[in-house]
Amino acid sequence: METPTPPSPKPSMVANLLGWLDHRTGYKFLVHEALNEPIPGGARWRYITGSMLTFAFAVQVITGFFLWTAYSPSTQTAWESVYYIQHVMTLGWLVRGIHHFAAQAMMVLLGLHFLQVVWDGAYRAPREVNFWLGLVLMLIVIALSLTGYLLPWDQKGYYATKVATNIAGASPEIGPQIQQIAQGGSAYGHLTLTRFFALHAGLLPALLVAFLGLHVYVFRRHGITVPPAAEGKPADTFWPKQVLFDAVGCLVTLAIVLYFAYSREAELTAPADPGEDFPARPEWYFLFLFRFIEFEAISQYGVAFGAIYIPTVLMILVFLMPFIGRTRIGHQFNRLFMVVMLVGMAGLTVMTIVEDNHNESHQAKLRFAERDAHRVVALAKREGIPPNGARALLVSDPFSQGPRLFRRHCSSCHRFDGHDGTGQKILKTVEADGKKTQVPEPETAADLKDFGTREWITRVLTDYDKTFQPLENAGEAGKKLLTGDMSAWCKENQKVLADAANAESLNSLVEFLAAQSGRTDTRPFDETLVAAGKEIFKSGMLKSGSFNSSCADCHAMQVGDAESLSDGGGAPTLTGYASRKWLKAFLRDPGHADFYGEKNTMMVFDEKRLSETDLNLLVNWMVGDYYRPGKAEH
Amino acid sequence: MADSLPETPPPSPGTVESPGAVAPRRGFLSLLAVIAGSIAGLVPLAAGTIFFLDPILRKRQEVGGGMLQAVNVSDLPTDGTPLRVTLKSDIPDAWTTYRDRVIGSVYLRLMPNGQVLAFNDTCTHLGCKVDYQPAEKRYFCPCHQSAFGLDGARQNKTPPRDLDSLDVEIKDGVIWVKYVNFRTVQAKKEPV
Numbered sequence: 001m002e003t004p005t006p007p008s009p010k011p012s013m014v015a016n017l018l019g020w021l022d023h024r025t026g027y028k029f030l031v032h033e034a035l036n037e038p039i040p041g042g043a044r045w046r047y048i049t050g051s052m053l054t055f056a057f058a059v060q061v062i063t064g065f066f067l068w069t070a071y072s073p074s075t076q077t078a079w080e081s082v083y084y085i086q087h088v089m090t091l092g093w094l095v096r097g098i099h100h101f102a103a104q105a106m107m108v109l110l111g112l113h114f115l116q117v118v119w120d121g122a123y124r125a126p127r128e129v130n131f132w133l134g135l136v137l138m139l140i141v142i143a144l145s146l147t148g149y150l151l152p153w154d155q156k157g158y159y160a161t162k163v164a165t166n167i168a169g170a171s172p173e174i175g176p177q178i179q180q181i182a183q184g185g186s187a188y189g190h191l192t193l194t195r196f197f198a199l200h201a202g203l204l205p206a207l208l209v210a211f212l213g214l215h216v217y218v219f220r221r222h223g224i225t226v227p228p229a230a231e232g233k234p235a236d237t238f239w240p241k242q243v244l245f246d247a248v249g250c251l252v253t254l255a256i257v258l259y260f261a262y263s264r265e266a267e268l269t270a271p272a273d274p275g276e277d278f279p280a281r282p283e284w285y286f287l288f289l290f291r292f293i294e295f296e297a298i299s300q301y302g303v304a305f306g307a308i309y310i311p312t313v314l315m316i317l318v319f320l321m322p323f324i325g326r327t328r329i330g331h332q333f334n335r336l337f338m339v340v341m342l343v344g345m346a347g348l349t350v351m352t353i354v355e356d357n358h359n360e361s362h363q364a365k366l367r368f369a370e371r372d373a374h375r376v377v378a379l380a381k382r383e384g385i386p387p388n389g390a391r392a393l394l395v396s397d398p399f400s401q402g403p404r405l406f407r408r409h410c411s412s413c414h415r416f417d418g419h420d421g422t423g424q425k426i427l428k429t430v431e432a433d434g435k436k437t438q439v440p441e442p443e444t445a446a447d448l449k450d451f452g453t454r455e456w457i458t459r460v461l462t463d464y465d466k467t468f469q470p471l472e473n474a475g476e477a478g479k480k481l482l483t484g485d486m487s488a489w490c491k492e493n494q495k496v497l498a499d500a501a502n503a504e505s506l507n508s509l510v511e512f513l514a515a516q517s518g519r520t521d522t523r524p525f526d527e528t529l530v531a532a533g534k535e536i537f538k539s540g541m542l543k544s545g546s547f548n549s550s551c552a553d554c555h556a557m558q559v560g561d562a563e564s565l566s567d568g569g570g571a572p573t574l575t576g577y578a579s580r581k582w583l584k585a586f587l588r589d590p591g592h593a594d595f596y597g598e599k600n601t602m603m604v605f606d607e608k609r610l611s612e613t614d615l616n617l618l619v620n621w622m623v624g625d626y627y628r629p630g631k632a633e634h
Numbered sequence: 635m636a637d638s639l640p641e642t643p644p645p646s647p648g649t650v651e652s653p654g655a656v657a658p659r660r661g662f663l664s665l666l667a668v669i670a671g672s673i674a675g676l677v678p679l680a681a682g683t684i685f686f687l688d689p690i691l692r693k694r695q696e697v698g699g700g701m702l703q704a705v706n707v708s709d710l711p712t713d714g715t716p717l718r719v720t721l722k723s724d725i726p727d728a729w730t731t732y733r734d735r736v737i738g739s740v741y742l743r744l745m746p747n748g749q750v751l752a753f754n755d756t757c758t759h760l761g762c763k764v765d766y767q768p769a770e771k772r773y774f775c776p777c778h779q780s781a782f783g784l785d786g787a788r789q790n791k792t793p794p795r796d797l798d799s800l801d802v803e804i805k806d807g808v809i810w811v812k813y814v815n816f817r818t819v820q821a822k823k824e825p826v
Contacts, residue, residue, distance in 0.1 A: 059678045066682035070728075077729070084729035090688040094681050240664040247670035254674050384724070384731025 035239035037220060041230030043242035048249035049113040050219075054212065055250040056106045059257070060144075061205060063099040068201055071151070073193040076389040078153035079271040083380055083390065086268050097261025103145050105257055107285045110138055111342070118321065118338045121331050122225035128322035130218040133211055135319060140208045147200035149283060153193060155369060158272035159280030161196075162188065163290075170303040188274070270372035271391045279365040281356070288348035314341065364423040368403075375400050378629040402621020405614055406448075409605065413445035413474070444474035445602075451622060452517045452578025457510045462497055464490035477601040484599070485554065485571065493547050501544035508533035509551075517578040521624030538565050556594070572596060583619045694726075701803055701810035702737075704752075708807065710744040714784070716766050716773075717742050718755060721813050738813055740800060741766060741773070743784065752800040752811050753786050759793040761818045773797060794821045 022028045072081040085092035123131035150161040169179030184191025282290050293306035325331040356362050379393040386392050394400045406421030420426050428441040446468050450456045459467045464487050471478035497506055512533025515525040540550030556568025558575040573594040576582040591600035620626055702721045710717050720739045725732040743751040757764050762777035773782040781789040786797035801812040815826045
């Protein structure tokens with residue numbers, strides 16, 4: 001950009017060229033018009049929000065174009081291509097990060113710009129039309145952020161946008177039709193993405209450019225609204241002081257966006273899965289609306305009331321501001337109305353965040369969702385994404401599916417580290433003194449967090465009753481196990497096991513039993529200890545003293561193909577204890593003579609209850625047989 | 635206030651401030667404005683441009699990079715007749731990985747000394763697939779009559795070079811081939 005310079009006596013070649021160009025295009029007049037707009041009262045920092053908004057939009061156009069070059073809108077490629085942008089392509093994380101956070105910056109700047117316009121009464125005659133043009137621009141930006149949110153086709157975008165389209169579906173009369181048109185059908189699918197993408201990258205930006213052009217044109221026509229404090233001060237032109245102020249504002253915007261893009265990274269949750277719930281929340285700037293329609297006083301009148309009628313009425317009031325504000329008292333009303341609205345929105349937003357932070361169940365769901373998000377990226381990096389999409393990676397992954405299968409099939413009796421496998425506490429509602437409260441549902445079987453590991457085996461040997469204490473809640477059948485042979489053995493041998501001289505012996509026995517699992521995820525088994533443990537298992541002889549009966553007296557144990565230590569005597573076989581094979585056989589038929597036999601109280605998981613695929617996923621997870629990325633990747 | 639603003643055309647720049655007195659300051663402000671504006675605009679543009687240049691900036695996974703399993707040595711005719719064998723590999727295409735897809739075919743020939751000779755069956759002339767003709771004991775290209783001997787040496791001037799031989803390894807009776815495609819037309823054997 002150059003300011004028009006007065007003709008010098010000897011025009012240089014550049015000046016000649018520019019003169020030639022100006023003669024043909026008249027550009028100098030345009031530049032003059034653009035840069036020499038007078039600013040009565042002088043350039044001011046408070047005038048920069050409009051330029052910052054325009055700048056943020058330009059950043060969106062630039063980064064949006066580049067994202068477009070790698071994005072593929074379909075249910076099997078949207079998440080996948082965004083993953084590729086974010087985690088594989090050069091600077092993809094940065095381009096997406098800028099786009100992601102500049103969108104949020106636009107929302108903040110919109111709020112500021114609006115606040116300023118209303119506070120200063122800049123909507124009044126003759127600027128009413130420009131005020132309305134600004135409101136149209138605001139609606140377009142909201143539509144842009146709404147359509148953009150869905151495009152990564154991740155769990156968060158999918159479920160949050162579903163809420164939005166369901167709200168559209170609640171519109172009076174033509175709601176269902178609007179929803180179907182937006183979605184491209186009665187359900188979310190390929191066409192939802194192609195339509196949202198066409199709106200997001202095509203129509204909406206074009207509309208925004210058109211309205212922005214009108215907005216700036218009308219703004220230039222009437223000039224800046226000068227605050228009282230600046231009246232009478234010397235005027236500036238737009239160039240260079242105000243341009244500098246604007247440019248600094250843009251730089252600050254960019255710096256903040258870059259800071260977030262670098263330190264937080266744009267989120268990409270797990271691929272959208274209609275069968276998997278998600279603790280959905282809209283993006284933070286829509287949280288107030290989310291919370292608003294949750295109030296019972298609002299929700300009792302239906303979704304349309306809180307999410308459509310009331311916002312529409314408020315929006316109409318905003319559109320009428322230029323008329324309401326004609327009188328002094330009207331302007332004060334507008335200011336008050338805006339402040340109340342903004343405070344209300346901020347209050348609701350804070351309220352939602354605080355409530356969510358204190359909602360343990362919600363937090364547990366978020367953590368579990370985050371676990372999925374990390375996992376699918378680790379899997380995609382390791383083995384690539386199959387043609388049918390990245391969701392398949394999670395579906396066939398024990399680490400992802402194990403906890404879910406545990407929740408569905410095991411958590412009615414067992415716990416996993418105190419929760420249901422997915423991190424969720426299992427609660428029940430009790431009524432006391434007419435007040436309903438949530439209390440933990442007592443488990444009726446052992447906590448299986450470290451089942452089969454050294455820690456587990458040590459606990460079973462040294463304190464059987466405590467390990468299986470939850471069986472007390474399981475009625476008569478459970479008590480039977482707690483008063484059985486193993487419980488008695490444990491009590492009788494507790495003293496000899498606790499003897500410090502036998503620490504090494506206990507270690508050896510634990511090592512031998514833990515080695516049965518063949519686990520590779522715990523530290524490698526010590527062959528010397530295993531060999532010593534084998535002898536103890538067979539003979540019951542410890543370094544100092546001996547068991548009153550050896551393990552082999554009751555438990556069957558076959559080591560390798562040839563060596564049989566014991567054929568057992570009524571207690572569960574410990575051959576390959578807690579290995580994949582053992583656990584699968586046990587789950588399929590815990591009442592088999594090799595396991596609990598007639599004493600069994602455990603549920604039988606036959607093919608009808610648990611498919612072979614699910615059984616493998618569950619068991620592989622429990623025995624730690626799944627891909628583990630290096631620490632750096634996770 | 636706003637209402638009182640005159641709706642007059644903008645005054646010419648000279649009337650706003652006396653140009654002589656403020657010229658240096660104005661020049662400095664202009665410079666700052668240009669610098670700040672340029673940085674703000676160029677950063678996203680530069681990030682996007684680098685992102686767009688990803689295809690030449692990032693080292694890509696090679697398709698079928700390592701040795702690919704072909705057939706057993708015992709599958710080859712013992713009289714030295716070449717056998718055409720297709721090779722399979724995982725094919726990455728941006729974010730998608732296609733498992734176990736055919737990526738090309740080669741001719742394998744068992745030599746009297748037990749070694750195996752492998753040729754990429756793509757004609758070095760213009761990339762058609764050559765066929766082995768048992769009667770003439772030669773590889774022949776149906777497109778422009780390129781012909782190659784059993785050892786891959788060209789028999790006429792149509793192709794720019796001999797057939798492209800490939801590295802072969804034999805492990806436990808199984809033949810492994812390193813599959814590479816080469817540039818056609820030129821005399822130099824150069825991977826694509």
